[in-house]
Amino acid sequence: MFDDFFIRALIAGIGIALVTGPLGCFIIWRRLAFFGDTLAHSALLGVTLAFTFEISIALSVFIISSIIALILLKLQKNTKLPGDALLGLLAHSSLAVGLVVIGFLSFIRFDIMGFLFGDILAVSTSDLITIWVGGALILFVLNKIWKPLFASTVNYDLAEAEGMSPEKANAIFTVLLAAIIAISIKMVGLLLITGMFIMPAAMARNLSNNPRQMVIISIIGGLLSVLIGLFSSLEFNTASGPSIITAALFLFILSLIKFKKNSELKH
């Protein structure tokens, strides 16, 4: 009924949504939206390096994004520049350097739009394995650090005082973010991946009253966005990434209506 590439895209999208759901909740709880964006921008540098050294894109992006993330954590402690300026600095310098490097790689045909906005045609069977195995690993680790990570999200001092080692949990979480960006970049694109994190989670916030519920609704929202987005991308011949994010936007707007009704009831 559907072409193979479309089935692959569906399987890939479902795998990604399962992971971005819970991670997205932490991103908006911890106000890390711009941080995620910075990591995603640095992914382009990772992509170009993958082409230069002929290694796997996911691996290369993972390494570069992790390095950028750790540099960020260090700089945030050691410089006087405010956090958002620091993020902008790293985001745009890594994006620019990535684009400059592409200029030198004239020997390969390089579909840059695919990496900026995602391309379902680009998803291969080996990408599916990367997404599902990588995604399962990310969820496994997230589940392991859930308690200390959540405690330090609510109050860092309290988590530290009661022996939860929040610093370790935070560092691991940062690496998990780099990992999900690495495995989803082909699908969603680096300019839109942050949307995949925050929009289902923002929608879920409007519909939930406890953290677990918010995570579950966020996952469902992500899955729906992927399904609606991909089918409409097939129907209208639009790019996959923007279609998924547009679908997420519609779901968010719908959740606002529900949210408004709820708040009116309370007053």
Next chain:
Amino acid sequence: MENLKKNILVKLEKVGVIQNNKWLVKDVSLQIEKGKIVTLIGPNGSGKTTTAKIALGIHKNIKGYVTKFTDKIGYVPQKISIDWTLPIRVTDFMQLTHNLENSEIENALSLTGVKHLIKNDLRNLSGGEFQRVLIARAISKKPDLLVLDEPVQGVDFKGEIALYELIKTISEKLNCGILLISHDLHVVMTATDYVVCLNGHVCCSGSPTAVANNQEYQKLFGDRASTILSVYEHRHDHTHSPDGTVKNK
């Protein structure tokens, strides 16, 4: 000697923190023992919260030595703000650092008189209710050491007395050590075993009566100090049952 060591939960030796070339607090030595309540008093900015954070291991770059003999710690921080983006009910918050049975959550909340709020959104609580939840959470795990930073701020006067009574009962029942930060000299002087008066350093310390009679202390707190002393030296003619109600003998 061995026995003495066993009763010590945390020991601070000449600890201090420097931030931006300024000592936040300097040369503080104190120890907290099982079943005892140690109270930190002092004006704003005198280093009370900093000292508590040193004892808890939150401040990492410190001078001096901290030795901890327990990991079972309950902490009530001075301030917690919950972001709107995070939906969290009282029952979720109770299990923030450890898993609890439903009955344990309910017991802890009823001790501080807020069991009815268990399903409420944490952000919709009043200041006083929030403090009661914070205290309930800290004691729910039956810790060896409780660190309470202004635990009754925002609680009405009647509730304040009941909560201090509760803190005293807990220290006796659980045989845990308590490090208390309080503005309320009144309570400090009646419910405490050992008082440390801070003003960037240890101004004076000792039993409540000794501190109350100390000149440094009287200089620091002025008129309030002398009126408190008279309050302190009254006689107890009753005892309390675990829930804080008065039993006349």
